[in-house]
Amino acid sequence: MKQIRQMRFENKIFKTLDAVVDKLCDTVNPLTNELIKSITLHEWILSIN
Structure with a gap:
């Protein structure tokens, strides 16, 4: 959310x-797919099943 505040x-x-x-x-x-991925796509999220 730091990125959203900065934006x-x-x-x-x-x-x-x-x-x-x-x-x-x-x-x-206006957020791009790449920016959304950079904000949300963390290893700990990917490891959750």
């Missing part, structure tokens, strides 16, 4: 839940 979803107080959802969508929609 514009920093700690902030939002006025509404809709504002949170909008900001999250703006932040994650």
Whole structure:
């Protein structure tokens, strides 16, 4: 999640839940497959069956 915070979803107080959802969508929609893999594809995750 460190990467997501660095990509514009920093700690902030939002006025509404809709504002949170909008900001999250703006932040994650442009993520590429490669970036998502680099954030989530860790050995310990791969080893879970």
